[in-house]
Amino acid sequence: MINKGSKVLLEVKNLKAEVAGVAGVAGAEILKGVDLTVRAGEVHAIMGINGSGKSTFSKVLAGHPDYTVTGGKATFEGKDLFSLAPEQRARAGIFLAFQYPVEIPGVSNSALLRLAYNTLQTERGLEELDPLEFDDLVQEKIKVVEMDPSFLGRSVNEGFSGGEKKRNEILQMAVLEPKLAILDETDSGLDIDALRIVAKGVKSLLSSDNAVVMVTHYQRLLNYIVPDYVHVMDGGRIVRTGGKELALELEARGYDWLRAAA
Amino acid sequence: MTLTREQCFEQLLLGKAVKSEGWLEQIRLEALEHAEAMNFPSARHDDWRFTDLSPLFLHGFHPVDSFARLTLSDIEKFLIPGAIRLVFIDGCYAAELSDLTQAGSGITVASLVECFGGGCSRDGRSGDHLVEENFGRHAPYKQDAFVALNTNFFEDGAWVSVASELAEPIHLLHVATRREVPSAIYPRCMVVMESSSRATVVEDYVGLDDGIYFSNAVTEVVLKEHAQLQHVRVQREEKNAFHVGHCSVESGRDSVYSAISVALGARLSRHTLHVTQQGEGAEMHLDGLALIAGRQIADTHTRIDHAVPRGKSVQLHKCIADGSAHAIFSGKIMVHAGAVGTDSVQSSRNLLLSDKARIDTQPQLEIFNDDVSCKHGATVGQIDADALFFLKSRGFSEERARNLLTHAFAAEIIDKIPVPSLVESLGRAILERISGACT
Known part of the structure; x- marks a missing residue:
């Protein structure tokens, strides 16, 4: 929900980034000057064709080591984002839902969630939960994504279907309660039922204190989570910003008319 | 003190003679004869080409002449609650630290010395007879210098024979103490699983007080038909210790042998596990982990012989090496001509945690018939x-x-x-x- 008076969470100005070079060879520039302001309570969608830079943008915000920031700045709640390590960004309240969730054999889902939760609790000056207390919490959270509790005892994402992996990302979001959640193509590879569950889960986590940036290729996720802003990325820049109707227009007309205009 | 390879070996041959009677004395003397004609294997020996034994030659190892007295509190951190327990201190049986109260009918857990004296009969058969039938018949003391040394010099050992189903684990705890001079100790175990029996045996090698010692262990395992054994082996010796272990296993018809071997300790360690499928339909699961750092060397050599039809073997071995540690895995699976219908999967997965660490892995399959399903593979990587x-x-x-x-x-x-x-x-x-x- 747009409320111009609410707190600015993320402010990105003229952000440029490239693929980290190897052995002195400069990498290719992918982000060529991105501007974005996200306030508490808002839902943003970033759309664009493959290679437009939208996934890179989400990874750069989370601090992925494959990318080097070469220009511009970003602040999160006033703090210089790029001076923070990925784990410090997470502790500050940034969450990235991965496009391709990672499998971690040997680490149970419940252990991962508890350890991550307790790290944030400590950061926030709150008490850690022991496994029993945490189990009560996670049993509540798991309902958000309609996941079978047996998934908690399994290794993180190991043997999960595509949809289960994406639901697992949202479960992590539900437990960690970030201020800013960046969903990197969370809708890709989902069938219609899984999409509905994931969208419902995300929606239930929205409040006037947090914000969501959804990076997506398609409009269909936006049927379930209606964005306040739709941004179109092309060639490493945001070339158009509009309301939810922009997504519908993209769905109807494709991206070419915008690319030509840019 | 730095010795040559020969001097170090000769020092071991000067160990304390242990006297036995009859058939056992015969085996001991034969083993000594073979040992005297041998030496430590060099890097030219195919089975030892990755493993540098030279750290061992920095010491002369002396026989243990008097046995340390320990209390339960000294070894408390190693104990397994509810287990049947045999404790050996520097190769000698410590009855006062052992706990046999859980050993019910159909189960014999005792010191070998007691059994050699005929002191562990079961079901009307003389214990001595059972021991004689099995002891020393499997581990290759005629071919392997370490096995030969152990077979001649072992002081005492564990005898386990199971004829029923046992829920509690059997814990064979071998404790090495710190002594004034580096010591050579010879842990020995024998496990006989009778038909349709089931048990879990934990062989556990530990050290106290940062001692320098050479632990040279030999274990023999026999599974009769339909027997099932979970065989856990933990090597957590002190950081300056040396450990060489050999285990020979014979698995009978439709038996299930599951080995889980973990190597964490010792300056230099070697574990050789040789499983021979004796009976049709036997299943073997070999899992192993070596986790080392600093200057540690850990070598695991396994061999599975599928000698008869319908055998199944599944192996997963993992090495994790940090610092400038060196881990070695060599796993050979032999599928002999008669072993039709063999199903075998072997996998070696390895994690390098530093630039200076080294891992050598060598999975090997040798197949001498066409009616088999065999796969193997190896990976070495860093943290993902x-x-x-x-x-x-x-x-x-x-x-x-x-x-x-x-x-x-x-x-x-x-x-x-x-x-x-x-x-x-x-x-x-x-x-x-x-x-x-x-x-």
Whole structure:
């Protein structure tokens, strides 16, 4: 929900980034000057064709080591984002839902969630939960994504279907309660039922204190989570910003008319 | 003191003669005769080409002449609650630290010396007879210098024979103490699983007070038809110790043998496991983990012989090497001409945690008939960068994320141990080890 008076969470100005070079060879520039302001309570969608830079943008915000920031700045709640390590960004309240969730054999889902939760609790000056207390919490959270509790005892994402992996990302979001959640193509590879569950889960986590940036290729996720802003990325820049109707227009007309205009 | 390879070996040959009677004395003398004609294997020996034994030659190892007195509190951290327990201190049986109260009917757990005296009869058969039938018949003391030394010099050992189903684990705890001069000790175990019996046996090699010693262990295992054995082997010797272990297993018809071997300790360690499928339809599961750091060397050599039809073997071995440690795995699976219908999968997975660490892995399949299904593979890698970033994006520090991933890599093996308290204590030891290696 747009409320111009609410707190600015993320402010990105003229952000440029490239693929980290190897052995002195400069990498290719992918982000060529991105501007974005996200306030508490808002839902943003970033759309664009493959290679437009939208996934890179989400990874750069989370601090992925494959990318080097070469220009511009970003602040999160006033703090210089790029001076923070990925784990410090997470502790500050940034969450990235991965496009391709990672499998971690040997680490149970419940252990991962508890350890991550307790790290944030400590950061926030709150008490850690022991496994029993945490189990009560996670049993509540798991309902958000309609996941079978047996998934908690399994290794993180190991043997999960595509949809289960994406639901697992949202479960992590539900437990960690970030201020800013960046969903990197969370809708890709989902069938219609899984999409509905994931969208419902995300929606239930929205409040006037947090914000969501959804990076997506398609409009269909936006049927379930209606964005306040739709941004179109092309060639490493945001070339158009509009309301939810922009997504519908993209769905109807494709991206070419915008690319030509840019 | 630095000795030559020959001098170090000769020093061992000067060990304390242990007297026995009859058939056993015969075996001891034969073993000594073979040992005297041998030496430590050099790098020219195919089975030892990756393993540099030279750290061993820095010491002359002396026989243990008097036995240390320990109390239960000295070894408390190693104990497994509820287990049947035999404790050996520097190769000698410590009855006062052992606990045989859980050993019910159909189970004999005793010291070998007691059995040699005929003191552990079962079901009307003389114990001595059972021991004679099996002892020394499997481990190759005529071919292997270490086995020969052990077979001549072992003071005492564990005798386990099971003819029923046993829920409690049998814990064979071999404790090495710190002594004034480096000592040579010779742990020995023999396990006989009678038809349709079931048990879990934990062989556990530990050290106290940072002693320097050479532990040269030999174990023989026999599974009769339909027997099932979970055989856990934990090597957590002191950091300046040397450990060479040999285990020979014969598996009978439709038996199931599951080995889980964990090597964490010792300056230099070697474990040789040789399983021979004697009966049709036998199943063998071999899981192994070596987790080492600093200047440690850990070598695991396994061999599975499929000699008869319908055998199944599944092997997963993992090495984790940090610092400038060197881990070696060589696993040979031989499928002989008559072993039709063999089903075998072997996998070697390895994790290098530093630029200076080294891992050599050598999975080998030799197949002499066409009617088989065999697969093997090996990977060597570092901590997965994607997993590392994922954990950081969830708030984990670099160090914590690395520790978690390393622990998880090890846990896949550790978690197979069917003794919860041991899984827990090894998990703790591994975490301490990993975080210690980071600082």
